[in-house]
Amino acid sequence: MAPDGRQSPTNGLYIANLHDSTVSIAVTDAGDARRDWPERSDWNPSGDRIACSSFGDIILCDPDGGNPFRIACCENGRCSHLEWSPDGRDILYDFISSESPRLAHVGILHASDGALDEIFAASFQNSYLLSWAGEGTRVAYLIENRGYDNGFVVDLERPSRSRPSIMISYILFFVLPAGCIAWWHMRSENDQETAKEEVR
Incomplete structure (x- = not known):
């Protein structure tokens, strides 16, 4: 060259x-x-x-x-x-x-x-x-x-294991916490609605 x-x-x-x-x-x-x-x-x-x-x-x-x-x-x-x-x-x-x-x-x-x-x-x-x-x-x-x-x-x-490990990490660090937060939020709303109905 x-x-x-x-x-x-x-x-x-x-x-x-x-x-x-x-x-x-x-x-x-x-x-x-x-x-x-x-x-x-x-x-x-x-x-x-x-x-x-x-x-x-x-x-x-x-x-x-x-x-x-x-x-x-x-x-x-x-x-x-x-x-x-x-x-x-x-x-x-x-x-x-x-x-x-x-x-x-x-x-x-x-x-x-x-x-x-x-x-x-x-x-x-x-x-x-x-x-x-x-x-x-x-x-x-x-x-x-x-x-x-x-x-x-x-x-x-x-065989490459990078994609499965990336998917597992994604599920553990993003999907699972997001699901827990959504479940906790829905449960809190349900508890508040139940408390309001009991007060009525």
């Missing part, structure tokens, strides 16, 4: 042929060349597709730039990690939004249909490491903060 012209504000994806030392540009207008961090790119394991980031999107294309497929990942964001899975089916990505420069959004892009699954978002202060683990069945994430480090391992084959 490099500027696609001497005075160009945008990057391009260049392919270097190691056999004849030629360099050709495969994708133009791929990212902002004025940003501090370069855009990312990665070959798939079979070597017939390339993933590169551009203005918060991920572009999949052939080595010559053909058959481009652009997927919107993070609006006003920049990609800090892009890595194909060992089986070549998924892409591990990490986007940092300009609105939240200390919050990294980690997700999986399915190369076959462009579907996105955000795994989690985590804050960091200094740096981080992100990679596939367990032959592509897990994602390992290490965050370096001031004075302490945080590590995550996400098992992609284990």
Whole structure:
């Protein structure tokens, strides 16, 4: 990834042929060349597709730039990690939004249909490491903060329990108290009506 012209504000994806030392540009207008961090790119394991980031999107294309497929990942964001899975089916990505420069959004892009699954978002202060683990069945994430480090391992084959736990928390902390308050209020009104009738 490099500027696609001497005075160009945008990057391009260049392919270097190691056999004849030629360099050709495969994708133009791929990212902002004025940003501090370069855009990312990665070959798939079979070597017939390339993933590169551009203005918060991920572009999949052939080595010559053909058959481009652009997927919107993070609006006003920049990609800090892009890595194909060992089986070549998924892409591990990490986007940092300009609105939240200390919050990294980690997700999986399915190369076959462009579907996105955000795994989690985590804050960091200094740096981080992100990679596939367990032959592509897990994602390992290490965050370096001031004075302490945080590590995550996400098992992609284990069903997510986040939604049931969110629903249980919602019921315990919102629905149940609201029901108790409504029941107490109705009972108080009934007691007042009973007291009025007894007075009459």
